Amino acid sequence: MTLMQAGGGAERASNHTAFVVEQLGRAIVAGEYPADTMIPLDPDLCEMFGVSRTVVREAKKTLIAKGLIQSKAKVGTHVRPADEWNMFDQDVMRWHAAVKNPTRFYEELFEIRMIFEPAAAAQAAGRVNQLGCEELYRLCDQIAAATSRADFALADYAFHKQVLKMSGNRFLQSLGDLVQTALYSLFMSESNRDYADRREGVAERHRAIAAAIASGTPEAAREAMGRVIHDGYWNAIPDARVAGG
Structure with missing residues (x-):
């Protein structure tokens, strides 16, 4: 042999x-x-x-x-x-997203993202990085110019991953795979075919995060990130019922 x-x-x-x-x-x-x-x-x-x-x-x-x-x-x-089950495992998350009715799975993703992503944005605003902020704005432009749902999802994921990186916290950065799976499965879902009509609005909401981080205002960054996560969730699961939503 x-x-x-x-x-x-x-x-x-x-x-x-x-x-x-x-x-x-x-x-x-x-x-x-x-x-x-x-x-x-x-x-x-x-x-x-x-x-x-x-x-x-x-x-x-x-x-x-x-x-x-x-x-x-x-x-x-x-x-x-x-x-x-290990819910942070990418395969386990992907399998959940593929089931017939993944609403509860998306609810749990929404909850965990609302815990750590607004905190990461606030942390990034406390550690202003000019090059990092320029990258955030560039990714916002990519979201607005996306010509396919896949490009839209990948640009959005890259934005959120950049925010996690700019937080300077390695534990937060390690959660990037969770965000990737969450965003990609949401954006590629059947309920999210209208990305072309929404992309400029989504880009503007992401620019609000970038602006808050660039200006060094943690609370504004926290609130802007929360709005983006909330809007994305409700667009993908329009009939979902989230406490306080």
């Missing part, structure tokens, strides 16, 4: 593992395997997905690390309660 062949085999096995993780993860999050129920035995999973036991074991290890399942010797593998 050549090194190239060996590498190719490893890549195929990795792809198979990712496929099994994707299918099982989506099924668990969608409720096809409720909490405390057993998932199929390894031989059955091998037959279901046409993969080896090694692939199934690796896939289960990945799902265990994400907090979705727990395996016990001589008992089997069961689904853990949803409140024990």
